[in-house]
Amino acid sequence: MLHVAVVGSGPSGVYAAQSLVQQDRVPDVRVDVLDRLPCPYGLVRYGVAPDHEKIKSLQNNLRTVLEHERVRFLGAVEIGPGALPPARLLGLYHAVVYCVGAAADRRLGVPGEDLPGSYSATEFVSWYSAHPDALADASAPDAFVRDVESAVVIGVGNVAVDVARMLLRGAAELLPTDMPHAALGVLAQSRVREVSMVGRRGPSQARFTTKELRELGALPDTEVLVDPAELALDPAYADPSGLPAASRRNVEVLRGWAERPARGLPRRLRLRFFLRPVALVAGAGGRVAGTRFERTLPDGRGGVTASGAYEDIPGQLVLRSVGYRGVPIEGLPFDPDRGTVPHAAGRVLRDGVPSPGEYVAGWIKRGPTGVIGTNRPCAKETAQSLLDDAPALVRRPLSGDPLTALRAAGQEPVEWPGWLAIEHAEAALGHSLGRGIVKIPDWAGLRTAAGGMRDTP
Template structure:
């Protein structure tokens, strides 16, 4: 039996496990999927917006893999400093595939970025998705209910679209979701009436998908406002025929909104382009009061240059959504420029040479690019490298059951029955609140639920 550990239970990790066990091989492969959290599914559970039920249903597909007879889920297993080092993990398994994602947010690097009222979009998403690392009442303490009428979202990708949509959603539309009750209560008291979603380049270079973009135009009591003069700055706007199909569709949607007369609805989402953030400004109370942008212009080479003209947008909340970045995992090599682990077709490289038994897949391998489905071919490439190496890997002696070795190292994993107990507890919590399933938002609650308490 070839014993493989997959570190990370999001899509890339589960797709790697699936590719391993669906092979008709001798020796056969057994996979332990390890995760720092007691809950599986990674960003499908903690990154997909709660009102995107169809995408969240991908959990059912991932679940099928994790219930395979030769796959075992082991939650609450942390790899790294003060926990289980990669070298020790490799003593227990013939191979280890790291699918740890890109956990850090990119920063704007502008004055005022750390003012109260300025957050990363990931913090906001983690809060309304009940990630246990985030305090459930953090945004309420930050004055979200009391003073925010205008918000700025910096970025024009799908995450930016998600947070803009959640900011203007009505409580009746969020009530059927699995959003934690504390976050639902805060958003129910929201006074946000205007959201500015701002990109430094033009509409033809925006990263959102057309389906996500169109959802903004279907929100009740909300109109989308687009300045046709900003769209016209984009050289591809007048003739988008040379663009990829997705970008052409985006421009068609934006053109329709730009041509629509104002409807005077209670809430507005303003899509802005060719504006580069240069500072966040503070009000009298020392909190964010607005964002200053420099007007940019296309430079003819796919980028933009500053024009020397500036615009201030008043806002009491600023959310940056300008990308993610991988973080070093102690014990693994790391490329600080790319924010990834150096690799060749998924094989981890140490000093330029493949490290026997160590592999990567997902964002820590290729960087934070693509959609959920992009992880499948990425994982398959890595698994093929591992299988090519299997005849040599299987010769190395490892414990017959790595779980005993994990426990000997002080690890007390949450196994699949513990996760099912968390699911039951979240269903019961929802029933007690007169809702559907409601996620448990804190570490202590998850641990108690996993133990059936």
């Protein structure tokens, strides 16, 4: 028997587990899927916007893998210093596959970035998605939008679109979602009436998908405003025929909005381009009051160059959405320039040499690129490398069930029945509030719910 630990229960981790148990080359492969959180599914649960029910339904496919007879989910297992070091974890299994994603946000690196009212988009997403780590140091549950009338979102990818949409959505549209009740109440009382979403390059280089972009135009009582002069700075705007299909469709949508007369709706979303943030500006109370941008111009090589012209955009909330970065795990090699673990076809490299039994998949392997489906071939490549190595790996004897050793090491794993109890508790919570399923947003609540597994039918 080949016993493998997969660290991370998001798409890359579950796809890795699936590739290992649904193959015929190596018989009787068993996989423990470990996660730091007591809940599975990673960013599908904690990163996909609550109003994107179709994407969130991917959880059903991931569930099928986690319920496989040779797959075991073990949540609330911490890997790293002060917990379970990678070397000790590898001693419990023939192989370990790290699928830990890219948990850190890239920073702007500009003055004022740490002013009150300035956050990463991920912090905002984690809050409205009920991540138990969200806003652990916040002074109040409404810290994001308290006294905020205008917001600036820096970035023009799908996450930027999501957070802009959440700021402008009405409570009626969010009520049927699984958003935690406290966050729903805060957003229902929000005074945000204007959001500026700003990119340093042009519309043809924006990273959002056309489907997400069009959703902005369907927001009730919200006017999408685009400056035709900014669009025209993009050399591909006048003739988008040479662009990839997705970029061409984006340009066409933006062109339609730019040509549409203003309608005077209560809320406004401004899409801005060719502006580079250079500083966040404080107001009288010390909180961020706006962002200073420098106008950029195309350099003819796909990049931009500085113009020396500046503009301030007001906003008492600034959310940066300029990419993600992998976080090192003490005990594993790490490339600080790429934000990934060095590897060869998924095999972890230590001093340039494959480390027996250690593997990576997902964003920690390739960087934060691609969509959810990109993780499937990435995980499959890593699984194939592991299966190629299996004859050597299984020669090392193991000392018994790793679950016993995990508990002896002070871990308190939440097994699949515990997760089912959390699901049951979230359904009951929603029913008590007159809603559908409502997420439990805190560690204590999740632990209590998981402990009720004996009472779950």
